[in-house]
Amino acid sequence: MRDLALLPKAHLHLHFTGSMRVGTLVDLAAKYRVKLPGALTDGDPLQLPATERGWFRFQRLYDAARKCVRSEEDMRRIVDEAAADDAAEGSGRLEIQVDPTSYAPFTGGITPAVEIVTDAARRASDDHGIEVGVIVAASRMKHPLDARTLARLAARYAGDGVGDVVGFGLSNDERRGDTTGFARAFEIARRAGLAAVPHGGELLGPDHIAVVLRDLEPNRLGHGVRAAESDRLLERIVEREVALEVCPASNVSLGVYHDATEVPLRRLVDAGARIALGADDPLLFGSRLLAQYETAREVHGFSDRELAELARSSIRASRASSSTKRRLLTGVDTWLTAPDPGNSAGEGTFGNNQGEPVTVV
Template sequence: MPSPVARRPLETLPKAHLHLHFTGSMRHGTLLELAARDGIHLPESLVADWPPRLSAADEKGWFRFQRLYDVARSVLRTPDDVRRLLREAAEDDAVDGGRWLEIQVDPSGYAARFDGITAFTELVLDAAAEATHLTGVPVAVVVAANRTRHPMDARTLARLAGQYAGRGVVGFGLSNDERRGTTADFAPAFRIAERAGLALVPHGGELLGAASVRTCLDVLHADRLGHGVRVVEDPALLARVAEAGVALEVCPTSNVSLGVHPDLSSVPLPELLEAGVAVALGADDPLLFGSRLAAQYATMRAAHDLDDATLAELGRMSLRAARMPETLRSVLLGEVDAWLAAPPPDA
């Protein structure tokens, strides 16, 4: 019987984390502790039945997912809570080999409790700088608008993001259920962010098919796409995404949990890689999906029998797609090469 192939540890593979939502990054233990502190009742699906069983196959399923997210957001009551969340997110990424983190946040969801969107954004940026100092993982911020809110709100957030471009904010996104609202209506907000030099990183090609990817490219001028996996449904568009170098932030565990794909082996990572598409694996919302950064690499390794050379290239692609300084990128790409060159344990 042949010996099993030795595998290098994925926790030591240098990688960038480009798809992580702010509240969704919270540790489950932190959620329970903060809720107990303030007497906040949590549904059983966030306590004994965690991680919750989710689906976004229909509007009701997405509403349940969003309701759980809103409950989790409610436990963040003080500036120290915000600082703790960002520090712990960076700590968790450090354990998983994360060497750069771009965390996505919609300030309007926290404005009422933290003195407005500007004050909250400044708190997040200060907390991100503190987390960077304490953990050694650089933490950058993507300001994201909400598809379920008015496009004028998105313009306000784009102007806010532009004010902090180069001061911790690196991108502008668009999140929530892409079946809601009209993506093209958010084009003016993305033009504001584009003029500010921010990365344009809307969600698309997750709950809707390949046509939503085309809209994000043609109308929003996306540099990267949150998810984007359903681009495989259109071979011509798939080739266009590859040729344009638009990276996809693929979140395997999230896709399966929400019913985008029935199981991990159905996540079309091999098809994307074969087409030459850049892929950055991300955890999306570990609080709700129960799976962090390194686990995304581990699940894809197991589901698709990926070798270490392919996993190293996934690490490189995440680093190339990140909005990090070129000097740091060069160093980290060299560290990926060193990871692959080192013999695996027990080889």
């Protein structure tokens, strides 16, 4: 089988604090004399029920990790390492999501916090050969007026270059807050040319996804896996070309599905949905982007041709420039037409113009 780490791809669902390496978290905790919960350092992925109690435990752990990020230096380290880790797994494009209000107390405000992340993204792009864009995210746990403030801030730094703010998101427990109340913030973001990338369709099902589609008009939907529960809704998502940022490890860790076999990846793909696999919070869920592609291959039986199409879908759904998309898509074609190392006796599998495998001896 072809090496999935060599498959060019885009990573569109990765949270700032949740992207941290365990070793980095341990270093920062020692630096600030913070005692960490064992669940953050034992290396095991979380296994939580899909209940409010389960989410509360997840949020407590996330907050414990976030409390270890207390300086510009810490923030720059996180962005740099996230870019390095993604580049090592074949990502040519990373769009990292951050709520600047979490780091404002240590940087002098939300504006400096955004500027630190965008500048760090530019430097990391140069250092690791990967394009990094930034998504500014509001929280459902806060008032919609706060979201409008963040949307205006995101609009100030909007652009399509490396390190620019490329999208506006809405995260945290989707069972909280009034989705409709955040519509104005997303309107502000769209007018600035930002992608609308709210979370939805993981903890709640089709009815909530329908509200998100109606009121927030997303370009991409964070998770969205539970659209598989409604044929009609899934048809709407496909017709509107809304990409779904599917994060299998997250779905299992948060108890949405019992195990990876239940994640409806195949169902979504067969329905024609645009899919961008994501790692969400590797620090808590125990696996990065490459593992999501491995799950598609090993658990869901995706062929190399189908895995290449998943990668293409992620690239097309990104806010990368046209030239970057062309370059990465060409790289996917090259990966697919390379000899399959799984073949023996001098056989090699190559791709024809349609990307179908052709075996030659």
